[in-house]
Amino acid sequence: xxxxxxxxxxxxxxxxxxxxxxxxxxxxxxxxxxxxxxxxxxxxxxxxxxxxxxxxxxxxxxxxxxxxxxxxxxxxxxxxxxxxxxxxxxxxxxxxxxxxxxxxxxxxxxxxxxxxxxxxxxxxxxxxxxxxxxxxxxxxxxxxxxxxxxxxxxxxxxxxxxxxxxxxxxxxxxxxxxxxxxxxxxxxxxxxxxxxxxxxxxxxxxxxxxxxxxxxxxxxxxxxxxxxxxxxxxxxxxxxxxxxxxxx
Amino acid sequence: xxxxxxxxxxxxxxxxxxxxxxxxxxxxxxxxxxxxxxxxxxxxxxxxxxxxxxxxxxxxxxxxxxxxxxxxxxxxxxxxxxxxxxxxxxxxxxxxxxxxxxxxxxxxxxxxxxxxxxxxxxxxxxxxxxxxxxxxxxxxxxxxxxxxxxxxxxxxxxxxxxxxxxxxxxxxxxxxxxxxxxxxxxxxxxxxxxxxxxxxxxxxxxxxxxxxxxxxxxxxxxxxxxxxxxxxxxxxxxxxxxxxxxxx
DNA sequence: GCACGGGGTTGACGTGGATCAAACGTGGGG
DNA sequence: CCCCACGTTTGATCCACGTCAACCCCGTGC
Numbered sequence: 001x002x003x004x005x006x007x008x009x010x011x012x013x014x015x016x017x018x019x020x021x022x023x024x025x026x027x028x029x030x031x032x033x034x035x036x037x038x039x040x041x042x043x044x045x046x047x048x049x050x051x052x053x054x055x056x057x058x059x060x061x062x063x064x065x066x067x068x069x070x071x072x073x074x075x076x077x078x079x080x081x082x083x084x085x086x087x088x089x090x091x092x093x094x095x096x097x098x099x100x101x102x103x104x105x106x107x108x109x110x111x112x113x114x115x116x117x118x119x120x121x122x123x124x125x126x127x128x129x130x131x132x133x134x135x136x137x138x139x140x141x142x143x144x145x146x147x148x149x150x151x152x153x154x155x156x157x158x159x160x161x162x163x164x165x166x167x168x169x170x171x172x173x174x175x176x177x178x179x180x181x182x183x184x185x186x187x188x189x190x191x192x193x194x195x196x197x198x199x200x201x202x203x204x205x206x207x208x209x210x211x212x213x214x215x216x217x218x219x220x221x222x223x224x225x226x227x228x229x230x231x232x233x234x235x236x237x238x239x240x241x242x243x244x245x246x247x248x
Numbered sequence: 249x250x251x252x253x254x255x256x257x258x259x260x261x262x263x264x265x266x267x268x269x270x271x272x273x274x275x276x277x278x279x280x281x282x283x284x285x286x287x288x289x290x291x292x293x294x295x296x297x298x299x300x301x302x303x304x305x306x307x308x309x310x311x312x313x314x315x316x317x318x319x320x321x322x323x324x325x326x327x328x329x330x331x332x333x334x335x336x337x338x339x340x341x342x343x344x345x346x347x348x349x350x351x352x353x354x355x356x357x358x359x360x361x362x363x364x365x366x367x368x369x370x371x372x373x374x375x376x377x378x379x380x381x382x383x384x385x386x387x388x389x390x391x392x393x394x395x396x397x398x399x400x401x402x403x404x405x406x407x408x409x410x411x412x413x414x415x416x417x418x419x420x421x422x423x424x425x426x427x428x429x430x431x432x433x434x435x436x437x438x439x440x441x442x443x444x445x446x447x448x449x450x451x452x453x454x455x456x457x458x459x460x461x462x463x464x465x466x467x468x469x470x471x472x473x474x475x476x477x478x479x480x481x482x483x484x485x486x487x488x489x490x491x492x493x494x495x496x
Numbered sequence: 497g498c499a500c501g502g503g504g505t506t507g508a509c510g511t512g513g514a515t516c517a518a519a520c521g522t523g524g525g526g
Numbered sequence: 527c528c529c530c531a532c533g534t535t536t537g538a539t540c541c542a543c544g545t546c547a548a549c550c551c552c553g554t555g556c
Contacts, residue, residue, distance in 0.1 A: 079402055083491045087406045101402065103395035110402065129388060133381045140377060146394045147351035153401035154327055154349065154358065158335045160408035161452035165543070196504065204409035206544055211505055227504075227552085243331045413513065444534065457513055459535055475522080475534080 019045050019121075028069045028095050030141035037135045044131055045069070047122045057098060057112040057120060064102025066122040070094050073118020074193040077101075078201070079110045088202040090152075091115075091176075091194060094183055100149055115193040160204045163242075168203040169213040170238040173223070177232055188235075192228040267293050267369075276317045276343050278389035285383045292379055293317070295370045305346060305360040305368060312350030314370040318342050321366020322441040325349075326449070327358045336450040338400075339363075339424075339442060342431055348397055363441040408452045411490075416451040417461040418486040421471070425480060436483075440476040 019029060020038050029041065048071065051057060057068060057075065074093050080086035089110055092098055102108040103125065132139035159168050181187035192199070196207040196214075203210065214225050222238055224231040232238065267277060268286045277289065296319065299305060305316060305323065322341050328334035337358055340346055350356040351373065380387035407416050429435035440447070444455040444462075451458065462473050470486055472479040480486065 079406055081406070081491060085406075085410045087409045089402045089405055100395055101399050104392050104399050105396075109399045129384070129391070133384070133387065136377070136381070139381065143377070143394075144352050146391070146398070147348055148353075149398050150394070150401065151349050151352050151357045153398065153405065154335075154337045156405055157337055157401065157408060158327055158329070158333075160405060161335045161449070162333045201409070207504080208506085208545085209543060212543095215505075243329060454514055455534080456515085456536085460513090463535070 022071070028097065030137040033135070033137060037138070040131060040135070041138070044127050045121045045123050049120050049122055051114040051118045051120070053114055053116050055114045057114065058102075058108045059111050060108055062108050064099065064106050064108050064125070066124050067097055067099035067102075067128070068112075068120040068122055070096055070098065071119040071121055073120075074115045075112055075118065076115055076194060076198060076202075077110045077112050086201065087204075088194075088198055090156075091202065093179060097145055100146055115198075165203075165205055165209050166213050166216065167242050168205065169199075169210060169217070170241045172199065172203060173230065173232065174235070174238055174242070177235070187232070189229075189231040192230060266290055270319070276345065278385045281383070281385060285386070288379060288383070289386070292375050293369045293371050297368050297370055299362040299366045299368070301362055301364050303362045305362065306350075306356045307359050308356055310356050312347065312354050312356050312373070314372050315345055315347035315350075315376070316360075316368040316370055318344055318346065319367040319369055321368075322363045323360055323366065324363055324442060324446060324450075325358045325360050334449065335452075336442075336446055338404075339450065341427060345393055348394055363446075413451075413453055413457050414461050414464065415490050416453065417447075417458060417465070418489045420447065420451060421478065421480065422483070422486055422490070425483070435480070437477075437479040440478060 019041050020035075033041070049057075049068075051073070058064075060079065070092055072094055075091065075098060076088050077090045077092065077098070078086050078088045092112075098112050098120070099108065101110055128142065132142055159171055163171065176190065176192075177187040180190050194202075196210045199205075200207045200210045205213075214223075217223050217238075218225050220237070222232070222234045222241075224233060267289050268283075281289070297305075297316075299321070306312075308327065318340055320342055323339065323346060324336050325338045325340065325346070326334050326336045340360075346360050346368070347356070349358055376390065380390055407419055411419065424438065424440075425435040428438050442450075444458045447453075448455045448458045453461075462471075465471050465486075466473055468485070470480070470482045470489075472481060
């Protein structure tokens with residue numbers, strides 16, 4: 001892209017986000033919205049925010065007033081308890097929403113941290129509620145998004161409660177793969193934005209165990225790993241690992 | 249209660265649920281609702297359903313059209329995967345909502361099973377969406393309830409991902425205790441509606457491990473257990489167990 | 497070039513909880 | 527009343543993963 005065009009776009013950012021010509025529309029907005037309604041939504045999503053790798057989008061304990069749609073980049077959310085233990089509760093990528101945890105008590109209950117340079121659209125929540133009273137499809141879409149988060153969490157609970165280490169990692173990689181695919185990237189080759197330690201925290205494992213599982217998958221020809229670069233060689237094999245392993 | 253009165257009430261049930269004089273109002277509805285709005289809500293929650301112990305309220309795969317408010321009784325929700333493994337994702341008691349998982353895909357993603365004879369109010373979801381477009385406080389309350397479910401799930405993920413067996417059981421018992429207390433029952437003495445096996449499934453443990461943890465708590469004077477009857481003797485001790493145990 | 501540091505890998509060993517197995521209430525039915 | 531079935535307790539053993547520690551790889555700065 002020529003630099004003058006990039007500069008022109010940069011000047012606009014922070015002023016106008018323009019859902020109407022955002023290429024993520026299908027991911028974070030309902031399809032089939034009337035042009036007129038889309039204009040209203042444009043007004044709703046008025047501010048963007050850029051974050052560098054390592055920046056906090058919000059912290060546990062901070063007051064809640066907006067949810068965020070990820071325009072580009074990669075995030076993790078984590079919760080921590082007094083004694084220092086923490087748990088990564090999710091990884092979020094382009095087109096996904098962050099901040100839903102804050103609605104219940106007007107205060108964020110987890111930290112959201114950028115794992116690479118990222119850009120988000122801030123959506124003031126009270127305005128979202130207002131608009132979703134007018135636009136049925138927006139309301140319903142939002143309810144679906146919240147519900148999907150609940151279902152996703154149940155999947156993670158299943159993973160943490162019943163799966164063994166290699167199954168967990170396989171499930172994790174297949175999930176990532178499928179999400180990359182949905183965004184038009186290769187489902188077979190991608191690089192991880194998170195460390196072994198962060199994967200371990202998410203999966204309820206220690207980083208050494210994660211590392212060993214990676215090595216084992218590589219030995220068995222299921223995938224090729226080099227640092228954070230992953231190339232899936234045998235999707236079916238990974239999938240079989242997930243279900244076929246134990247009787248109990 | 250005289251039997252003729254009971255019979256009269258029975259006749260009404262299934263026809264009219266009447267939130268306006270339901271003693272759970274503060275739990276499942278926002279406070280401070282206008283009388284006029286309350287009347288509309290009464291119309292919304294028009295059908296009740298009685299379930300016996302062991303009955304399914306809904307099953308994974310069934311079409312979704314209502315959420316349910318528990319009027320009395322006790323439920324569990326669980327998900328299961330092909331190979332036979334399953335995981336209890338939650339226990340729900342009076343005043344709590346069931347069915348939020350179904351919104352995302354119009355199909356229930358888990359089973360909801362009564363652990364004792366129970367009674368629920370069915371709330372047709374499309375009507376709830378319609379009414380929450382009219383009543384701001386109802387809309388906001390509903391969003392809070394969904395968000396609270398997400399936060400709760402994150403807590404369970406934390407539990408499954410980082411806690412050891414005794415911490416998990418302590419956290420579980422303290423959570424139950426606090427919920428009984430919120431409903432006006434004794435926080436110190438109650439009986440469990442679920443088996444050791446179901447507790448284990450929820451906590452990611454085997455029933456033997458749950459049983460041993462109970463025995464250990466009893467040895468240490470933290471509680472008295474007899475079958476499903478639990479009496480908490482040392483709340484502070486249980487709470488300390490939860491955080492103070494490990495460094496990692 | 498070399499030293500440094502942080503993430504990642506690998507090995508040896510320890511342990512918490514799973515597994516297997518047996519015995520023990522307790523409550524319901526004949 | 528006894529018997530049976532099922533949930534629970536308890537013990538003995540096993541094993542997957544955690545822990546501890548050494549080493550490696552690769553990028554960065556001097």
